[in-house]
Amino acid sequence: MTPCFFGTSERQLFGMHHPAQGAERATGVVLCHPAAQEYMLTHWAFRKLAGMLAREGFHVFRFDYYGTGDSAGEVHEGRVATWVQDIRHAANELQDVTGVQRVALVGLRLGAALAVRAALEGLSTAALVLWEPLVRGEAWLQELELLQARRATRTLFPQPESPLEVREELLGFAFPRALRDDILALDLAALPAWPATRTHLVAGAPRPEYQRLQERLEATGLPFQHHLVPEEGAGGQESALLSNRILQTITTLLKEAA
Amino acid sequence: MRERICTFGPEQSLVGILTEPDPAKVLPEAPTVVLSNVGLNHHVGPYRLWVELARQLAGRGVTTLRFDLSGLGDSRPRREGGSDEFQRAREETRAALDYLEQKKGQKRFALIGLCSGVDSAHAVTVADERVVAAAFIDGYTYRTLGYHLRFHLRYLSPRRWTRFLRKRKLPARLREAGEADEVYTREYPERSQLTQDYQHLLERGVSLCFVFSGGMGLSFNHERQFYEMLSPLKLEGRVTYAFYPRADHLFSVPEDRAELLRKLTAWAVGTVPPRALTG
Numbered sequence: 001m002t003p004c005f006f007g008t009s010e011r012q013l014f015g016m017h018h019p020a021q022g023a024e025r026a027t028g029v030v031l032c033h034p035a036a037q038e039y040m041l042t043h044w045a046f047r048k049l050a051g052m053l054a055r056e057g058f059h060v061f062r063f064d065y066y067g068t069g070d071s072a073g074e075v076h077e078g079r080v081a082t083w084v085q086d087i088r089h090a091a092n093e094l095q096d097v098t099g100v101q102r103v104a105l106v107g108l109r110l111g112a113a114l115a116v117r118a119a120l121e122g123l124s125t126a127a128l129v130l131w132e133p134l135v136r137g138e139a140w141l142q143e144l145e146l147l148q149a150r151r152a153t154r155t156l157f158p159q160p161e162s163p164l165e166v167r168e169e170l171l172g173f174a175f176p177r178a179l180r181d182d183i184l185a186l187d188l189a190a191l192p193a194w195p196a197t198r199t200h201l202v203a204g205a206p207r208p209e210y211q212r213l214q215e216r217l218e219a220t221g222l223p224f225q226h227h228l229v230p231e232e233g234a235g236g237q238e239s240a241l242l243s244n245r246i247l248q249t250i251t252t253l254l255k256e257a258a
Numbered sequence: 259m260r261e262r263i264c265t266f267g268p269e270q271s272l273v274g275i276l277t278e279p280d281p282a283k284v285l286p287e288a289p290t291v292v293l294s295n296v297g298l299n300h301h302v303g304p305y306r307l308w309v310e311l312a313r314q315l316a317g318r319g320v321t322t323l324r325f326d327l328s329g330l331g332d333s334r335p336r337r338e339g340g341s342d343e344f345q346r347a348r349e350e351t352r353a354a355l356d357y358l359e360q361k362k363g364q365k366r367f368a369l370i371g372l373c374s375g376v377d378s379a380h381a382v383t384v385a386d387e388r389v390v391a392a393a394f395i396d397g398y399t400y401r402t403l404g405y406h407l408r409f410h411l412r413y414l415s416p417r418r419w420t421r422f423l424r425k426r427k428l429p430a431r432l433r434e435a436g437e438a439d440e441v442y443t444r445e446y447p448e449r450s451q452l453t454q455d456y457q458h459l460l461e462r463g464v465s466l467c468f469v470f471s472g473g474m475g476l477s478f479n480h481e482r483q484f485y486e487m488l489s490p491l492k493l494e495g496r497v498t499y500a501f502y503p504r505a506d507h508l509f510s511v512p513e514d515r516a517e518l519l520r521k522l523t524a525w526a527v528g529t530v531p532p533r534a535l536t537g
Contacts, residue, residue: 001273001332001334003263003265003273003332004263005261005262005263012261014263014275016332040299040302040304040305043300043331044298044300047331047332068306069302069306069309070261070275070301070302070309072261074310075306151510169511169512171510172305172508172510172511172512172515173305173306173512174512
């Protein structure tokens with residue numbers, strides 16, 4: 001593992017390159033984290049996935065978006081457009097450092113939606129792997145609000161009385177109105193176009209929104225596969241922490257695509 | 259402010275981020291603050307706590323290193339070093355101090371630990387004279403007579419009853435989620451040993467800061483308990499101390515976190531010897 005800062009000095013981003021082991025493949029992989037508390041919960045799974053892919057000969061790059069992790073910026077400065085741009089910078093960094101010709105993107109939850117946007121906005125990709133993707137932003141925000149309500153029931157600590165929109169936070173992370181509006185505008189199944197690359201949807205359990213996305217993509221005629229990888233004990237936001245079969249599936253899919 | 263990545267320690271396996279103030283803002287003789295993992299969280303800290311602390315401290319002229327112990331976060335597991343995690347954590351914390359001394363010429367350090375991170379921070383503070391300041395957040399607690407009396411009085415709390423009744427009205431799915439309280443297991447030193455350690459640190463002139471949250475409710479439930487449990491030392495006025503009963507263990511509410519950051523920053527800046535500030 002080789003840590004680095006990349007990007008501009010005012011907006012430096014933290015990245016971690018996992019060099020390919022053994023015979024190098026011409027395709028590299030950029031991993032796109034989810035956001036907020038899901039980022040914290042899945043950091044370990046991403047490191048594990050990066051190691052698995054590197055052992056299969058991929059150069060892998062994982063990184064923190066602006067305002068997250070070790071990257072510059074504050075949590076409340078997070079915006080979807082900025083994070084999409086960060087994915088492009090990360091892909092460029094990986095190509096500059098390793099010389100890989102093509103880059104595949106793997107995104108989890110919000111990271112999956114950001115990866116699709118990056119590919120749509122001109123980032124040439126060898127493959128897209130959408131891991132438990134956020135399909136509709138509104139549904140994701142509702143899910144986070146439900147988790148916040150659940151947290152309130154399991155604690156004796158007094159909860160703030162003002163509504164979440166006023167407090168502009170969710171599960172301990174700043175969620176300003178601008179970011180909320182960005183996320184509300186996300187709907188993968190309603191995008192007017194889709195990146196012309198093979199797309200894999202990988203999930204531990206079926207969900208109506210995955211079906212909606214599948215139908216939409218099948219209608220476009222673009223290459224698309226939906227992989228259901230049930231995993232005992234996994235589910236919801238904790239799934240990545242416990243995942244193993246999903247990580248193996250993603251690795252296999254990328255090996256086949258490269 | 260400038261942030262740099264560093265790798266150091268046994269087998270060069272440890273990864274950290276060094277946050278340094280602008281040269282014009284450097285506070286002379288300020289100890290360099292060293293932070294490592296809180297549970298399984300990587301060096302960013304729970305809710306990005308350590309990143310925010312490091313950047314606030316840099317704004318006040320203080321340097322910080324946040325790093326991952328081997329096998330956690332971005333640090334590789336060590337091939338050697340044994341299976342005793344506590345022993346490795348102590349060795350690696352000292353390796354961080356060695357690195358900062360050799361590469362940056364730092365000689366004075368402040369360690370900050372949260373929850374299980376207190377264990378190695380405490381042990382290294384006691385053993386290593388380069389540590390001139392230490393902050394322990396939700397560190398060691400001991401139930402006192404006052405604690406037991408207050409514990410039973412909690413049944414008179416309207417807040418607790420309101421919560422109980424509210425919870426009964428919730429759908430089963432949410433109720434079940436509420437039952438799964440988290441359990442942390444740590445080995446505490448004997449109280450007599452801890453008292454001796456603190457006595458030794460105070461004699462050495464180490465600046466100590468203790469913070470407790472309401473998340474320690476199963477063993478700590480009143481502001482006075484801290485002084486009660488270490489009563490032979492008469493710690494009032496000799497250490498920095500704060501109890502935030504409304505905050506949970508990881509200070510997950512942004513306002514609580516902001517208050518914790520203010521407290522830690524003020525304490526860290528206050529550890530600078532007066533002569534450095536006047537000079």
